[in-house]
Amino acid sequence: MSNGPTPGAVATDDGAGTVDGPGPRPGDDRLVIGGVGFDSRLILGTGGAASLEVLEAALVVSGAEMATVALRRIDPAAQGSILDVLARCGVRLLPNTAGCFTARDAVRTAQLAREAFETDWVKLEVIGDDRTLLPDAVELLDAAEELVDDGFVVLAYTNDDPVLARRLDDVGCAAVMPLGSPIGSGAGINNPYNVTMIAEQVSAPVVLDAGVGTASDAALAMELGCDAVLLATAVTRAREPVRMAEAMRRAVEAGHLARRAGRIPVRRYAQASTPSQGMAEWD
Amino acid sequence: MVHVVVNGEERTLAGGCCVAELAAELGAGPRGVAVAVNGELVGRSAWAGHLLQEGDQVEVLEAMQGG
Numbered sequence: 001m002s003n004g005p006t007p008g009a010v011a012t013d014d015g016a017g018t019v020d021g022p023g024p025r026p027g028d029d030r031l032v033i034g035g036v037g038f039d040s041r042l043i044l045g046t047g048g049a050a051s052l053e054v055l056e057a058a059l060v061v062s063g064a065e066m067a068t069v070a071l072r073r074i075d076p077a078a079q080g081s082i083l084d085v086l087a088r089c090g091v092r093l094l095p096n097t098a099g100c101f102t103a104r105d106a107v108r109t110a111q112l113a114r115e116a117f118e119t120d121w122v123k124l125e126v127i128g129d130d131r132t133l134l135p136d137a138v139e140l141l142d143a144a145e146e147l148v149d150d151g152f153v154v155l156a157y158t159n160d161d162p163v164l165a166r167r168l169d170d171v172g173c174a175a176v177m178p179l180g181s182p183i184g185s186g187a188g189i190n191n192p193y194n195v196t197m198i199a200e201q202v203s204a205p206v207v208l209d210a211g212v213g214t215a216s217d218a219a220l221a222m223e224l225g226c227d228a229v230l231l232a233t234a235v236t237r238a239r240e241p242v243r244m245a246e247a248m249r250r251a252v253e254a255g256h257l258a259r260r261a262g263r264i265p266v267r268r269y270a271q272a273s274t275p276s277q278g279m280a281e282w283d
Numbered sequence: 284m285v286h287v288v289v290n291g292e293e294r295t296l297a298g299g300c301c302v303a304e305l306a307a308e309l310g311a312g313p314r315g316v317a318v319a320v321n322g323e324l325v326g327r328s329a330w331a332g333h334l335l336q337e338g339d340q341v342e343v344l345e346a347m348q349g350g
Contacts, residue, residue, distance in 0.1 A: 045349070045350040046348040046349060046350065047348050047349040047350055048348070049348060052348075055348065068349065068350030069346045069347065069348070069349060069350065070346070070347045070348070070349025070350055071317065071344045071345070071346065071347070072344060072345065072347040072349070073290040073291070073342065073343065073344060073345075074290065074309050074310065074311060074316065074343045074344060074345045075345075076309050076310040078310075078345075081312070081315065081345075081346065082346050082347065082348050083314070083315045083346050093346075094350075095346075096349060096350035098349050098350050108319075108322070108324075111324055112317040112319060112324055112342075112344055113317065115317045115324055115326055115327065116314075116315055116316055116317035116344065116345065116346070117314075117315060117346065118314070123350055125350075232350060
């Protein structure tokens with residue numbers, strides 16, 4: 001991204017990159033997913049933390065109001081529960097279907113999660129490939145449709161494909177969550193043009209999910225027009241997770257504010273910021 | 284005696300053992316646990332009445348860090 005303008009910075013006649021209406025007003029700027037309002041636009045994944053203590057500290061500092069959890073075989077020797085951590089932090093729990101490769105498995109996992117956690121919210125993941133963990137578009141769309149029909153609030157993790165994103169929107173997903181780059185890669189946003197198109201074309205909230213490596217990636221996602229950012233590894237596996245959680249909170253806020261403020265168009269040549277009128281003249 | 288597979292491991296249970304007893308034995312708390320028997324969800328309210336049968340495949344799942 002260091003060479004050339006980013007999509008959000010492309011200059012056009014109508015000043016693209018700006019958003020509708022006046023600047024932020026208190027109370028009118030909440031993220032709303034599935035009818036629930038959130039003040040924070042950062043959603044935290046809980047995977048990868050060295051301990052529940054570190055995770056809890058990072059969660060508090062991040063300001064996140066929703067965090068993902070997985071459903072796995074019970075461990076009789078486990079000390080402490082992620083559920084207790086989320087409850088103490090007052091954070092909404094978002095079960096995921098991580099590890100599912102078929103619509104059938106994902107639907108079944110979502111139903112088990114609904115029973116276990118008493119929520120019909122689900123982060124739908126249907127993976128098509130072990131090495132890249134990229135979504136399987138066909139299975140994903142099938143599962144999304146089935147879960148929406150079954151009354152779930154579906155937040156769908158998807159490819160950065162604008163057409164697939166629209167299809168997920170059409171079947172009634174509560175949020176469409178394109179990846180920036182593969183899960184856990186920290187490679188940032190590989191195709192900012194596609195993410196921009198998705199943010200423009202999808203009516204449901206768009207959450208950049210996966211690939212964020214550092215604060216500037218999260219800020220860029222918001223500048224491109226995403227409504228929120230979901231990240232885990234960037235915080236949980238940072239050298240100092242709590243410090244990175246704070247960086248992410250500020251980055252998401254900064255990117256969102258910049259988006260709302262309406263950035264200036266990118267120009268090839270300078271535009272003087274100091275007027276030349278009134279200059280002294282010398283012999 | 285009843286032979287079942289619980290979370291991938293063979294287990295021998297006393298005859299007449301129900302899902303609630305098995306879940307308690309595995310340390311299941313009052314919430315955050317889901318059970319499937321032979322791939323079918325067994326809701327918590329049905330745990331006490333659901334007797335395990337010879338050869339049942341049981342999954343007992345709980346919340347873990349992830350995503």
